[in-house]
Amino acid sequence: MSARWPGLASIGRRLALLALGVVVWEVVARSGAFSPLVVPSIARIGREFWWLLARPESLAEAWATLQRGLGGFALAAVIGVALGVLMGRSAVAAAFLGPLFSGTYPIPKIALFPIFIYLFGIGSVSKVLLIFLECLYPIVVTTHAGSRAVNRVLLWSAANMGASRARILWRVVVPAAAPFIFAGLRIALPIAMIVVIITEMISSADGLGYLVMYSLASLKTDRMLAVVLAIALIGVALDWLIVRLRDRLVFWERLESYYAE
Amino acid sequence: MRGRYAPRLIGLALLAATLALWQLTSRFGRPEFVLSPLEIAGHFVDALRSGELLPHVGASLVRSIPGFVIGSLIGVVLGLLAGVARSLDQLLSPVVFLTYPVPKIVFLPIVMLWVGIGDLSKVVVIALACFYPCFINAYYGARGTPTIMVWSGLNMGARRLQIFRKVVVPSALPLVFTGLRVSLALSFILLFSTEMINARTGLGFLIRQSESSMRFDLMYVAIAAVAALGYASDQLLLLVRRRVLAWQDAASR
Numbered sequence: 247m248s249a250r251w252p253g254l255a256s257i258g259r260r261l262a263l264l265a266l267g268v269v270v271w272e273v274v275a276r277s278g279a280f281s282p283l284v285v286p287s288i289a290r291i292g293r294e295f296w297w298l299l300a301r302p303e304s305l306a307e308a309w310a311t312l313q314r315g316l317g318g319f320a321l322a323a324v325i326g327v328a329l330g331v332l333m334g335r336s337a338v339a340a341a342f343l344g345p346l347f348s349g350t351y352p353i354p355k356i357a358l359f360p361i362f363i364y365l366f367g368i369g370s371v372s373k374v375l376l377i378f379l380e381c382l383y384p385i386v387v388t389t390h391a392g393s394r395a396v397n398r399v400l401l402w403s404a405a406n407m408g409a410s411r412a413r414i415l416w417r418v419v420v421p422a423a424a425p426f427i428f429a430g431l432r433i434a435l436p437i438a439m440i441v442v443i444i445t446e447m448i449s450s451a452d453g454l455g456y457l458v459m460y461s462l463a464s465l466k467t468d469r470m471l472a473v474v475l476a477i478a479l480i481g482v483a484l485d486w487l488i489v490r491l492r493d494r495l496v497f498w499e500r501l502e503s504y505y506a507e
Numbered sequence: 508m509r510g511r512y513a514p515r516l517i518g519l520a521l522l523a524a525t526l527a528l529w530q531l532t533s534r535f536g537r538p539e540f541v542l543s544p545l546e547i548a549g550h551f552v553d554a555l556r557s558g559e560l561l562p563h564v565g566a567s568l569v570r571s572i573p574g575f576v577i578g579s580l581i582g583v584v585l586g587l588l589a590g591v592a593r594s595l596d597q598l599l600s601p602v603v604f605l606t607y608p609v610p611k612i613v614f615l616p617i618v619m620l621w622v623g624i625g626d627l628s629k630v631v632v633i634a635l636a637c638f639y640p641c642f643i644n645a646y647y648g649a650r651g652t653p654t655i656m657v658w659s660g661l662n663m664g665a666r667r668l669q670i671f672r673k674v675v676v677p678s679a680l681p682l683v684f685t686g687l688r689v690s691l692a693l694s695f696i697l698l699f700s701t702e703m704i705n706a707r708t709g710l711g712f713l714i715r716q717s718e719s720s721m722r723f724d725l726m727y728v729a730i731a732a733v734a735a736l737g738y739a740s741d742q743l744l745l746l747v748r749r750r751v752l753a754w755q756d757a758a759s760r
């Protein structure tokens with residue numbers, strides 16, 4: 247059975263584990279060992295979650311978070327892929343940009359947030375730019391690796407058939423590097439979510455990160471957990487989307503292999 | 508010889524040019540919250556002498572090192588084991604891969620609620636974040652072991668433990684180090700954000716506090732210290748990697 251329906255079996259297993267987690271949580275919550283403030287029951291979290299979904303105000307908070315996170319991510323994806331391909335195909339660009347990226351890679355960009363606030367204000371711009379900066383590195387590094395590893399025979403054949411340089415870049419290098427590019431995007435997307443939530447927790451008046459801190463400060467832990475659940479679901483949904491997009495665009499390679507090599 | 512050092516030289520030249528350009532801006536009108544590199548260097552020495560910096564560095568390291576070590580150690584061990592043992596794989600992998608895209612920082616308020624707002628909550632969140640990249644990379648590293656090597660080992664009479672230690676672990680090591688490097692970077696992100704959100708000590712707190720009290724000198728000193736710590740720990744990890752994976756570098760050169 248499980249050999250014929252591996253997808254179904256794994257979904258069933260996940261659901262069973264999820265159900266087990268819910269039951270354990272509920273038993274702990276009902277046992278009275280902890281205050282309902284520390285471990286609120288699933289029913290209360292569910293009610294708060296429903297309350298969040300039903301109010302347009304809280305949907306606006308989620309929308310603000312998504313806009314910032316995806317805005318910074320999209321900016322990093324476009325510029326990062328361009329820079330990575332450039333570094334992979336041009337020795338001059340690699341000589342100049344390579345040390346710049348490897349030198350500043352281990353520096354935690356989040357520490358620059360206060361400076362960003364002074365430079366770009368406390369609104370969305372400073373957050374989007376910080377997300378862009380944190381997401382840029384994994385995308386550039388993987389795209390660089392991918393576009394450097396393009397099979398030379400493919401480049402020669404394309405050049406031989408009279409393709410221009412730009413055409414070779416777009417039709418040969420980018421598709422050949424696509425599995426690497428998606429590996430980078432998949433690393434960068436959770437980072438975008440982390441940074442948007444962090445910056446909203448630290449300084450913001452809207453967004454889901456702000457809502458978490460606000461609910462905690464007003465001791466509404468059931469609401470806080472409902473927001474955490476919403477953030478978690480958004481993270482899982484975005485990851486699912488990017489994997490679907492990858493399978494659609496890079497249909498010639500299976501997902502398993504891109505971590506292995 | 509020249510080929511090996513050229514990238515490093517270009518990098519240093521770029522760094523010097525950037526710093527010089529930055530220094531030159533101080534000649535022209537410039538907002539008071541942008542300090543020149545020389546000013547920052549001067550303040551850095553002052554802060555080291557006055558003892559304003561080191562206690563915060565110590566407080567940060569006390570949180571980040573245990574968090575990173577615990578989280579990545581558990582991640583690597585479980586990831587390797589899940590890569591070779593099917594029962595563990597079926598038990599752990601669905602949970603890990605399902606919760607992987609969840610930003611771990613959202614657990615800080617919950618952990619604060621459960622273990623208090625002290626250092627422990629920060630260590631737990633950092634460990635949690637460091638667990639994931641290590642688990643996933645170690646898992647794929649162990650699963651990517653060439654089957655033929657395992658067969659050869661078995662054929663030569665190696666026991667399962669020996670195969671794990673002498674075949675699976677070495678072949679997974681390059682990816683394990685990739686995971687460790689990602690975790691290290693994440694540990695810094697989480698360290699400073701947890702400290703910015705709530706702490707009374709540490710570099711993240713120092714940045715936040717000096718920012719709100721308009722002490723830009725101290726803010727830049729703290730940011731420089733964060734950058735230096737991040738860079739130094741990454742270099743240390745790369746050094747260990749070169750030592751441990753000497754065979755791989757020799758083969759790829």
